[in-house]
Amino acid sequence: MLILTKIVRKATISDMPAVLNIYHYYADETTISFAEETPDLFYFVDKLPESGERNSFLVCEEDGAIVGYAYSNYYSSSYGYRHTRELSIYTNNQATSKGVGQALLNEIINELKRLNIHVLISVITAGNEPSIKFHLKNQFEEVGFLKEVGHKFDQWLDVHILQRIL
Numbered sequence: 001m002l003i004l005t006k007i008v009r010k011a012t013i014s015d016m017p018a019v020l021n022i023y024h025y026y027a028d029e030t031t032i033s034f035a036e037e038t039p040d041l042f043y044f045v046d047k048l049p050e051s052g053e054r055n056s057f058l059v060c061e062e063d064g065a066i067v068g069y070a071y072s073n074y075y076s077s078s079y080g081y082r083h084t085r086e087l088s089i090y091t092n093n094q095a096t097s098k099g100v101g102q103a104l105l106n107e108i109i110n111e112l113k114r115l116n117i118h119v120l121i122s123v124i125t126a127g128n129e130p131s132i133k134f135h136l137k138n139q140f141e142e143v144g145f146l147k148e149v150g151h152k153f154d155q156w157l158d159v160h161i162l163q164r165i166l
């Protein structure tokens with residue numbers, strides 16, 4: 001039996017083409033992301049933390065290939081929200097439900113706690129049941145539901161808001 005080893009580590013600029021490749025499917029083919037099309041490489045490069053920044057961008061590598069990534073955005077630029085982040089976490093669509101998301105989430109939560117982040121928020125499109133279950137399994141609780149705030153593929157989209165106090 002072939003055993004693949006997952007490594008979660010900090011992302012580098014050279015991982016960004018693989019990250020873009022993972023996001024490509026969700027942006028172009030699904031309502032999981034509200035992007036209308038895949039952004040360019042700089043969209044992700046810009047999210048890489050500067051040295052000393054209270055942020056993080058992680059990738060999961062399996063057998064030498066990047067199979068998922070997670071980063072956190074600032075929830076708001078307002079100073080009072082400085083201990084709150086919004087999560088983005090994506091597994092290669094060919095490799096879901098194999099523990100990649102879990103490995104990334106465990107590590108990003110450790111990292112965010114180390115950075116003194118208090119609350120992690122996820123905004124999930126209604127109908128994305130695997131993601132809702134993934135978050136509920138991981139001590140997130142649903143705290144809100146917004147109707148028709150998104151629009152993609154000629155339809156209005158609702159979102160669930162989940163949060164975990166770290």
Ligand SMILES: CC(C)(COP(=O)(O)OP(=O)(O)OC[C@H]1O[C@@H](n2cnc3c(N)ncnc32)[C@H](O)[C@@H]1OP(=O)(O)O)[C@@H](O)C(=O)NCCC(=O)NCCS
Nearest residue numbers: 088089090091096097098099100101102130131133134137
């Ligand atoms: C949500 C996502 C990150 C989860 O990652 P994953 O690698 O597929 O999930 P894991 O294999 O690590 O699963 C961890 C737990 O989540 C739950 N889960 C994952 N996929 C599930 C599914 N299809 N149905 C039900 N529960 C599921 C399970 O409880 C699972 O634990 P278990 O294997 O012990 O039962 C991944 O499916 C994904 O990238 N989805 C699209 C993007 C997205 O929705 N991102 C979140 C919003 S930013």
